[in-house]
Amino acid sequence: MAERTQNILFNGLKVLDFTWVGVGPITTKYLADHGADVIKIESVSKPDVLRGAPPFKDGIPGINRSQFSGNYNSNKRNLGLNLAIPQSRQLIRNLISKWKPDVIAESFTPRVMKSWELDYVSIKKLLPDVIYFSTCLMGQFGPHNNYAGYGQLAGAMAGFYEITGWPDRGPAGPYGAYSDFLNPPVAFGSIVAALDYRDRHGRGQHIDLSQYEGAMHFLSPHIMKYNEDGSILERKGNEDDEMYPHGIYRCLDHKRSLTDITESWIAIAIRTEAQWLDFAKLLNLSKETSDQNLKERKSDRDRIDHLITAWTSRDESRSIMNLLQSHKIPSGMVQSQSDMWEDPQLEHQGFFQWLRHTEVGPMPYDGLQFQLSETPGKLTRAQAMVGEDNKEILTEILSMGSSEVQTLLNEGVLEQSF
Amino acid sequence: MASLNPPFQGALFPYTVLDLSEGGHNICGRLLGDMGANVIRIEPPKGSQTRLRGPFALDSDGSPKSLYWAAYNSNKKGISLALDTEAGRQVFLKLVDQSDAILESFQPKYLDSLNIGYETLIDRNPQLVHTTMTPFGPTGPYAGFVSTDLISSAMGGMPFISGDEDRPPVRISFPQAELVAGSQAFGATVAALRHSRNYKIGQHVDVSEQISVMWTLMNATPFPKLHGTDVTRTGAFRKRGPIDARHVFKCADGYVSMNAQAKTLKGLLAWISEEIEVEKEILEFDMDEWELKPDSDPHGKDATEFKRVEKTIESFLSKKTKHKIFGKALEAKLLLAPCNTVEDIRKSPQLEARSFWLDIYHPEFSRNITHLGPYMKMSETPLKIFFPSPSIGGDNEEIFKDIGLSLAQIEKLEKEEVI
Numbered sequence: 001m002a003e004r005t006q007n008i009l010f011n012g013l014k015v016l017d018f019t020w021v022g023v024g025p026i027t028t029k030y031l032a033d034h035g036a037d038v039i040k041i042e043s044v045s046k047p048d049v050l051r052g053a054p055p056f057k058d059g060i061p062g063i064n065r066s067q068f069s070g071n072y073n074s075n076k077r078n079l080g081l082n083l084a085i086p087q088s089r090q091l092i093r094n095l096i097s098k099w100k101p102d103v104i105a106e107s108f109t110p111r112v113m114k115s116w117e118l119d120y121v122s123i124k125k126l127l128p129d130v131i132y133f134s135t136c137l138m139g140q141f142g143p144h145n146n147y148a149g150y151g152q153l154a155g156a157m158a159g160f161y162e163i164t165g166w167p168d169r170g171p172a173g174p175y176g177a178y179s180d181f182l183n184p185p186v187a188f189g190s191i192v193a194a195l196d197y198r199d200r201h202g203r204g205q206h207i208d209l210s211q212y213e214g215a216m217h218f219l220s221p222h223i224m225k226y227n228e229d230g231s232i233l234e235r236k237g238n239e240d241d242e243m244y245p246h247g248i249y250r251c252l253d254h255k256r257s258l259t260d261i262t263e264s265w266i267a268i269a270i271r272t273e274a275q276w277l278d279f280a281k282l283l284n285l286s287k288e289t290s291d292q293n294l295k296e297r298k299s300d301r302d303r304i305d306h307l308i309t310a311w312t313s314r315d316e317s318r319s320i321m322n323l324l325q326s327h328k329i330p331s332g333m334v335q336s337q338s339d340m341w342e343d344p345q346l347e348h349q350g351f352f353q354w355l356r357h358t359e360v361g362p363m364p365y366d367g368l369q370f371q372l373s374e375t376p377g378k379l380t381r382a383q384a385m386v387g388e389d390n391k392e393i394l395t396e397i398l399s400m401g402s403s404e405v406q407t408l409l410n411e412g413v414l415e416q417s418f
Numbered sequence: 419m420a421s422l423n424p425p426f427q428g429a430l431f432p433y434t435v436l437d438l439s440e441g442g443h444n445i446c447g448r449l450l451g452d453m454g455a456n457v458i459r460i461e462p463p464k465g466s467q468t469r470l471r472g473p474f475a476l477d478s479d480g481s482p483k484s485l486y487w488a489a490y491n492s493n494k495k496g497i498s499l500a501l502d503t504e505a506g507r508q509v510f511l512k513l514v515d516q517s518d519a520i521l522e523s524f525q526p527k528y529l530d531s532l533n534i535g536y537e538t539l540i541d542r543n544p545q546l547v548h549t550t551m552t553p554f555g556p557t558g559p560y561a562g563f564v565s566t567d568l569i570s571s572a573m574g575g576m577p578f579i580s581g582d583e584d585r586p587p588v589r590i591s592f593p594q595a596e597l598v599a600g601s602q603a604f605g606a607t608v609a610a611l612r613h614s615r616n617y618k619i620g621q622h623v624d625v626s627e628q629i630s631v632m633w634t635l636m637n638a639t640p641f642p643k644l645h646g647t648d649v650t651r652t653g654a655f656r657k658r659g660p661i662d663a664r665h666v667f668k669c670a671d672g673y674v675s676m677n678a679q680a681k682t683l684k685g686l687l688a689w690i691s692e693e694i695e696v697e698k699e700i701l702e703f704d705m706d707e708w709e710l711k712p713d714s715d716p717h718g719k720d721a722t723e724f725k726r727v728e729k730t731i732e733s734f735l736s737k738k739t740k741h742k743i744f745g746k747a748l749e750a751k752l753l754l755a756p757c758n759t760v761e762d763i764r765k766s767p768q769l770e771a772r773s774f775w776l777d778i779y780h781p782e783f784s785r786n787i788t789h790l791g792p793y794m795k796m797s798e799t800p801l802k803i804f805f806p807s808p809s810i811g812g813d814n815e816e817i818f819k820d821i822g823l824s825l826a827q828i829e830k831l832e833k834e835e836v837i
Contacts, residue, residue, distance in 0.1 A: 006617040009609055022636075030605060055637060055644040067644060068637040139795070142771040147748055149677075152665065153755035156675035161666065161757035163591040164580060165653070171666055171673050171757050172653040174590050175579035176636030182598065186449060189605035190794055193429035193453050196612040197799050200432070205798035213774060213791070216763065217445070218597050220489040220790045225473040226760040227775075227788040228485070233473075233760060235591045238568065238577075241472055246568060248577060248586040258642040261650065265587055267572035325563050332569040334587050336578050337649060338642040340632065343573075348558035351629065352639075364643040369633050370606040371555075374621035375613055 009375040010036035013195075016101040017041065017076065018118070020048040022151055022180030023135050023187065023211055024107030025072035030188040031103070032075035033368060033377040039101075039393060040073065041092065042386050043082040044415040048073075051386075057360040063386065063417045064359045070383040071366050074355065079394075080387020080415040088413045089116050091398075097126050099397045102198075103191055105133040109146045120206040129204035131194045135187060139210030151177025151211065158215035159223070165235045179215035185369065186214060238267075244298045245270045245279070248334055249309050251317040258338040265334035266317045268308070268324065278327050283311045355382035359418055387416030428454015429799035433611050436460055436513055437494060438501075439523040440468050442567075442596025443551040444490035446603040447521055451493025452792060452801040453608075458513070458817060459494035462501075463835055465810045478784035488780065488787060488807045490600075496808025497817050498837050505836045507534055512821045514539050518614065519547035519607055523596075526556040536622055546620040547610040551599045555626040565627070567593035574631025579638055582653035599630040659710030661721050664728055666757065667735045674735060674743050677753035680705040683727055685750040690734045700726055780806040811837060 005011050013036035017028045025040075025048070032038040042048055050069035057065040079095075081088045096104075104123060106113050113119040113134075120132040137154050138144045155161060155178035165172035190207050198204055216223060222233040240246040251264040270276045276297070280290035285307060289300075297304060312320055317333040324331035333339060340346060351367035368377045390409070394400040408414040430453040437447035437459045444459075451457040459466075466487070474482035500506040511534065514520065520539070522529065529535045536548050550556055553565035554573070563569075571577055571589045581588035603625040614620050632639065638649040655662035656678075663678045676682060683705055690696055705727070708720040715721065735743060740756035747754040756762060769775065774791040792801035814837055818828050831837045 006613075006619060009613055026633075030609075034609070050637075053637065055640045057644060059645040067640040071637070071640065138768055139772055142768045144748060144768040148751065149753055149755060152677065153675060153753060156757045157755050157763075159758050159760055159763055160590060161673065161675055162759050165588060166582065166585060169582065170654055170668060172581050172588065172651070173666060173675065173757075174576065174634075175638065175649070175651070176634075178634065181634035181636065182601065185598075185601040185605040186793055189449065189608040190429075190453070190796060192605070192608045192612055194796065194799070196608070196615070197429040199612070199616070203798055205796055207794055207796050209794040210772070213769070213772070214793055217790060217793055218594060218601075219592055219760075221473050221486040222592060223760045223763060223790060224485045224489055224788060225475065226764060228475040230761075231473075233592060237588055237591075238586070239591075240568070243566070248568075248572065248588070250586070256642075256648075259646055259648045261648045265572075265578070267568045267577070269566040269568045271566060328564050330564045330566045330569050332563070332565065332573040334572040334578050335575050337575060337635075337638050337640075340575055340639065341642055345554050345558045345560035345628070349555055349626075349629070351632075364640045366632065366639050367629070369602050369625075369629065371624040372606065372610060372621055373624070374619055375610070 007375055008035035009372065009377070010034050013037065013103070014099060014101040015039070015103040015105065016096065016099070018104070018106040018108070018113070019135075020107060021050055022072065022177055023183045023209075024105055025069070026181070026184035027133070027135070027187040027191070028076070028105050029072055029074060030184070030369070031191070033379060034375065038076040039389070040076045040078050040384070041081050041083070042078060043080060044386050044417050045082055045084070047386055047417065057357075057363065064357070067363055070357070070363055073383040074365060074379050075381050076384060077389040077393060078384035078386060080390055080417070082412060082415050083116055085413055087411070089118065091408070091413060092118065093126065095397055096123065100127060101130065102195065103131045103133060107135050109136050109148045110134070110140045111146055124204075127204070129198055129202060131191060131198065131204050131207070133187065133191055133207045133209070135183070135209040135211060137211050139213060140208040151180030154179035154211045154215055157212055159219050160215070163219075163233055163235045166237045167235060171235060179211050182218050183209060183211050183214040240269070243269055243271055244294055244301065245304060245308060247305065249305075249312040251312050251320060252315050254316050256336070256338040258341060259336075261336055261338065264317045266312050266320045267332050267334055269330045271330060275329050279324070279329050282323070282327065283307060353379050355379055357382040358385060358388060385417045387414060388418070390414050390416060427799070428452075428802070429796065430455035430608065430611070432615070433518045434458065434516065436517050436520040439521045439551055439600070440466060441471065441523070442490070442593060443521070443523040443600040443603065444468060445597050445600035446549070446551070446607065447494055448490045448492060449601070449604045449793060450607065452803070454799065457494040458813070459491055459496050459808060460499050460510075461496065461810060463498045463811070463837060475783065477782060483782055488782075489789070491807035492778070492789060493804050494808055495813040495817060496811060497814050498811035500836050501532060501534070503834070503836050505831060505834060507532060509818070509821070509823070509831070509836070510534060511542060513817075514543055514546065516821060517543070517546065518611055519549060521549045521551070521603065521607065523551040526550075526552055526561050540620055544620055545614045545618055547607055547614055547623060548620070549603050549607045549610075549623040549625065551596070551603050551625045551627070553627045555629075556624055567595045570595035570627035571631055574628045575635050575638065576631050579635065579649050579651050581651045583651060587651060595627040595631050598634060599625050599627040602630045602633070658724070659712055659721070660714045660716035661710065661724060663724070664732065667732055669735050669743055670737055670739045672740050672759065673757040674740060675755055675757055678728070679753055680708070682753045683731070685752045686731050686754070687727065689746055689750065690730060694734070696730060700730060703727065776803055778803055778806050782807070782809055
């Protein structure tokens with residue numbers, strides 16, 4: 001038993017999870033994937049919005065079919081509770097008093113939990129040493145604190161749109177809700193740091209993560225630079241100040257086995273003069289060209305890019321990558337998702353995994369964000385349906401019988417999506 | 419080194435961490451330091467390669483100093499040490515004996531080649547957390563691949579889905595792969611440190627840039643298996659059923675981004691009709707009833723109506739400033755926000771109200787440098803900037819004395835260019 005315990009990172013840790021969409025669920029997922037008991041509170045009337053977004057099982061929409069939300073909610077139990085009903089809020093308070101979660105997490109705008117009297121100040125009266133994690137777009141206080149939005153908007157506000165795309169065109173933005181994926185690892189670390197402090201001092205605390213502020217830490221040198229001399233970082237395609245060639249070049253089209261796409265690209269980044277000479281030799285470039293230094297190459301870029309493309313477009317990206325890497329030249333396939341499903345490195349790491357969803361069967365999951373040698377995380381359970389664990393949770397924690405649970409279901413206090 | 423603040427117990431106060439990592443991986447140790455850990459940044463006697471990374475600002479002598487270094491190395495003490503010398507390794511092992519974690523981003527097997535790899539270190543200090551940040555992981559067919567931000571990003575799938583449809587894929591114009599790996603390493607290292615304290619066992623933490631980038635792809639990865647398709651890049655547009663809906667709009671002084679949800683479209687039309695005349699027909703569209711599914715007719719009634727609304731919005735926003743547009747978005751709760759430049763960010767009243775900017779005196783620049791504030795607010799153990807990024811070997815004497823070296827020994831190491 002002792003052996004077993006020390007191999008589970010968050011053995012015995014209890015987490016009550018009111019979060020939805022991106023940042024919150026991914027943050028609590030780290031805890032769930034490493035052994036914590038995470039109970040997610042969700043309703044059918046207002047489910048996690050990502051349940052309504054693709055990709056879906058067999059491409060068919062449905063509340064139990066989305067892998068967008070699935071990927072962020074592995075290994076969690078689900079209590080289907082409609083918090084708009086006062087009786088539900090009493091039930092959750094009873095559950096909190098009885099179960100005594102170590103961590104409570106929520107990702108609404110600041111007014112929501114307060115309106116339900118489930119905010120930190122209210123919960124602290126029930127659980128003085130709780131770690132209460134709050135995250136929203138703009139932070140718990142300040143003139144814009146109740147501004148709600150998605151990570152696409154926080155990504156734009158934090159500066160990532162302006163610096164992604166081509167200088168002669170408007171911003172394209174990185175794909176998706178970028179800030180939603182920068183914040184969770186740091187949020188996770190802050191919760192564990194707070195637990196560590198509580199282990200030693202017996203005191204809980206409130207964590208306030210503004211997703212807007214967090215995202216800016218991934219751009220901070222340039223924000224500091226503006227403070228120094230007013231210069232503004234602009235989008236520059238794939239250019240790099242310190243390297244050339246540095247770009248993405250077209251390769252020979254080829255059909256993938258999983259999808260119909262055919263376009264194929266290689267990323268090449270020449271970091272040193274030695275790499276440039278090796279590269280120039282492979283491409284059979286003239287002596288005048290291979291003798292050029294970084295500055296000369298940069299001013300001759302159109303011609304050199306043309307020569308590179310003429311060379312790369314003769315073969316598929318995988319062969320070019322393998323050839324260049326065998327000469328220690330930094331290069332890599334510009335992988336589509338179907339390429340990543342066939343990536344031998346990810347295969348070696350056992351990255352992608354399949355978990356069986358109770359209703360719709362096997363679903364494809366992204367693997368863990370990191371590997372711990374002695375306390376490895378493990379994906380064991382697919383995303384639960386809304387209310388899938390109602391009976392188990394209420395029996396276990398509040399000693400309710402089947403008929404009591406059924407009554408709450410009939411009254412609309414409890415909900416389930418099946 | 420004198421700290422600028424009085425002693426304070428951050429959440430990670432008990433831990434000492436040796437940081438040998440470079441570049442964006444430095445954000446890991448920076449965050450540990452912000453939470454109170456004693457982080458010792460080890461760099462070669464000639465200086466870390468991260469000091470050569472831009473952007474730069476001029477110091478008091480007029481020579482450029484790296485703001486990249488300054489951003490991700492504050493709250494670290496700095497020592498210099500040549501790990502490729504025997505004397506240097508002996509000092510390093512003494513440091514490891516008294517530390518809780520080491521962070522490194524060398525090529526896999528590099529420390530093994532110096533006889534100070536994981537097995538050696540964990541043998542000496544069984545409670546040590548050894549965090550490695552590498553492009554593709556420590557083993558496997560790509561473990562030996564050489565990489566840069568562009569390569570790790572490309573292999574992690576981000577450029578393929580970013581950029582304009584008619585041009586090559588693009589990366590984000592500020593390197594992200596090392597930073598996202600560094601932030602994953604931070605979370606994992608904190609967790610492993612706590613476990614080590616509770617159970618007296620250390621371990622290896624393996625973070626790969628490729629996997630860290632993949633965790634920024636939102637919903638893309640399952641598409642091939644569930645829909646039989648790949649997500650492709652669509653630039654300033656997002657697929658909305660049969661049509662490409664704009665999510666980036668030009669405005670008078672830049673760009674704004676919008677989620678084209680019915681509530682936001684209605685709110686915008688209400689604003690527009692306060693100021694200019696909008697065709698009555700457009701105002702009467704029943705947006706809640708629009709059916710825009712992948713198999714809907716791209717020239718059908720709903721798609722045509724959507725495009726007419728979008729055009730009205732596009733033309734109106736083109737004459738308004740970011741500031742004006744965001745003001746309206748805040749007031750009417752619209753999913754519409756500015757594509758800020760770093761200049762706009764600096765003017766945000768929200769950041770001002772949350773005291774996000776911290777002016778810290780930096781000895782290397784001989785002046786105050788404005789730093790970004792804490793990553794998050796923690797009520798009991800607030801994150802702080804205790805001191806700015808270190809100079810090369812700035813804390814040698816203090817740290818080496820701590821592990822029992824005499825002044826004479828320190829001088830000898832200096833003369834031999836070990837430190």
